[in-house]
Amino acid sequence: MPIVYLCPTGTYSSLVAANLHIGIIDEHCKVQDILNLPNFGINLSTGIFLFIGEDSKGDMIYTLGTSGEAQLIKKSAFDLAKIMGYEFEHIMLIDMSNYIPKYFGWYNTIFHKQSRTFSAKSLYRQLKLINIEVENFKKQEL
């Protein structure tokens, strides 16, 4: 089953959550570990998905940038799946936008280099919360 983590860029909070999910990092990792994650904070066009890896159950983990409209995209995806005859239970979309400040998009555009470190620190401070959300989701999945 594909599991897609969503955030405005697909390279910050969703990427951290996806890596927590497959176990590349854990809640005790350091800021540098977050900065060293492949594709962390890269400039990626909105809507381009990243394949992060496979989890222990064989589920495919992705991230997708939704430019601050994750909730709208979830509704559209649900309806599109129905239209295309796909069972929506076979895909999971998890919104991780709450872990990114709302003004982040502008800040990231203007101060891209600084924003990478800034957001790594910010996500590091919220790592436990993100991990709890990921773990809760994994339990639900069982």
Added chain:
Amino acid sequence: MHIIYNCYGGSHSSVTAASIHVGILKDNVIPNGCQLLNLPYYDKQVAKDHGFIRYIGEDEYRNKIYITSKHNLGRNYETIMRSLVCIMDLSNEKLVFVDTMPYVNWLMVIGGFLSRRLGIVSLGRPIVIKGTQISFLKFTQLVNIIKIKYGRYELECQ
């Protein structure tokens, strides 16, 4: 084919274009206010409805016509949806996203904002209707292009 007309709120331009496409509105007659208000979802959707894909009907080529809203995502909406279709391992070939925003005029923007966002229906609705009537032939032209392009595609596939 699944043809999805999309605009900011899924209340005016996409509804008008989709209605022309399925034949609810005649493409050579500018509709009056009553006809527009009788269209499904016209000036009715609110914020919590945004994102849902609504079925409007079927055209003469058996294409299924839908409307939806995408806020300010612009072309990114289509990219995101196509990415998700790809992740779901489905075919993108039978999906068409039509952006109706380029044909929206200022009257539709102001009227739509007053009616849908601020809830001042009595003021916003006449303005958005006037705006829709002004842009109506542009929507007609857009729909004709889509019909020629994808109607023919469907016939060729058969």
